[in-house]
Amino acid sequence: MRFRRFGRTELQMPVFSCGGMRYQHSWNDRPLSDIPADGQANLEATIRRSLELDIVHIETARGYGTSELQLGQVLPKLPRERLIVQTKVGPREDAAEFESMLKQSFENLSVDRVDLLGIHGINLPEHLDTTMRPGGCMDVVRRWQKQGRIGHVGFSTHGPTDIIVKAIETDAFDYVNLHWYYIFQKNWPAIEAAARHDMGVFIISPSNKGGMLYEAPQKLIDLCAPLSPMVFNNLFCLSHPQVHTLSLGTAKPSDFDEHLKTLDLLDRTSEILPPILDRLKAAAIDALGEEWYDTWNQGLPHWQDVPGEINVETVLWLRNLAVAYDMTEYGKMRYNLLGSAGHWFPGNNAKKIADFEADRFAPVLKNSPYRDRIPALLHDANDRLGGEAVKRLSQSGD
Secondary structure, three states: OOEEEOHHHOOEEEOEEEEOOOOOOOOOOOOHHHOOHHHHHHHHHHHHHHHHOOOOEEEOOOOOOOHHHHHOOOHHHOOHHHOEEEEEEOOOOOHHHHHHHHHHHHHHHOOOOEEEEEEEOOOOHHHHHHHHOOOOHHHHHHHHHHOOOEEEEEEEOOOOHHHHHHHHOOOOOOEEEEOOEOOEOOOHHHHHHHHHOOOEEEEOOOOOOOOOHHHOOHHHHHHHOOOOHHHHHHHHHHOOOOOOEEEEOOOOHHHHHHHHOOHHHHHHHHHHHHHHHHHHHHHHHHHHOHHHHHHOOOOOOOHHHOHHHEOHHHHHHHHHHHHHHOOHHHHHHHHOOOOOOHHHOOOEOOOOHHHOOHHHOOOOOOOOOOOOOHHHHHHHHHHHHOOOOOOOHHHOOO
C-alpha cells in the first residue's frame, strides 16, 4: 500500500480507504438480531481483507443504517493501534440532538475514541451556520476533542464549490470529503483551497459517482485502454498530490482487487496518463464539437432561477457524458435522481421541459452563448436519459 500525509492531521493515510456505505445489511437502523449471520460474516471478511492490504482507514457514518453497528462487532477484534477510524454525523439545529447522535455512533461502533469525525453533508449555507455558530455542533466536537474522544474534525459535502470553499476558509476543519474525479473536475478550486489550509483531502465515491466504472460502456473501456476505466480514474485522481485518499465503496472482499492494479502504476502517471487523456478529449470534441467542449457551461443559471427548477448545468453535463462516452446508464442513474435527492443532488431534471415554452427560458439563459440551443438540448437529454425516478441509496430502505 502507498501512504500520504493527510494534511495537518499528520496521519499517514493509505491512498485507498475502506468506505462503509455498501456492505451494511440495511439502510435503516436495525437490532443486531435482524442482521443475517452471512451478511455480518461478509462485512467482517471485507474489513479483514482491507487490513491485509494495509487499507487501515475504515470510514462510515451515522447515516449509513446498520454500518456502524455491524462494524462495532468487528472493531474490538482488531488491533486498534493499526486503524484510522472515521465516522460522520450530520449537522443539527439542536446541538443536543447532534450530541445524542454522536453518542449513538460511539455506542454502535463500540469505541471510546474516533480518529476522524466528519460533519456529514455541509451542502447548504445553513448547514455551515448550524455547525459553526456559538452553541452549535462544532462546540460539541471541540468539547469531545478536549476529552480525548475525537482526534481530528472534518466535513463531507455534496454541495456547490463556493460553499465548500467557504467551509474550508473557516479554518475550523482538518480535512474534507468531497467529489472530484475525471468526469467531474468542478471542485478543483476547493481542493486548492484545502491545500492552502493544509487539509486532508478524501475523494468520495470515485468509482460509482465517478461514472459507474465497474460497469463502464465499451467506448469508455476502449478509450482508457490499456487500463480499465476504474484504474485510469484512480490514477488520474492520485496523480494530483493534493489528493490523499480515494474511498472504495466495497461490498465484499473481492471489490478491492481491481483497485490494487493502480498501486504499481503510481510512479508512472506522467507516462501512462497523457495518451489516455488525449484520447478522451479527442473523443469528446469529436462527439460534441470543440467550441461546446470548451465553453458549454459558461453563463448557465442557478437551478433555483430556472423554470421548473431544472438543474440545467447538471442535465447538460450528463448529456455530454452520454454523447461523448456512451455513459448513458450512468447518466440515467444520476438524471433520474434529480428531483428526489434534496440538497444532496439538487434541482430537477428536464422531465417537465415540455410544459414550458422556449421563450420562458430566454431570460435565465441570457448569459449563455448557447441560449438558443439549450431548450432543445434539454429535450434531447430527457429523451436520452429520462425514466423512473431514482432514490438515493440512503432513501431506499432495505
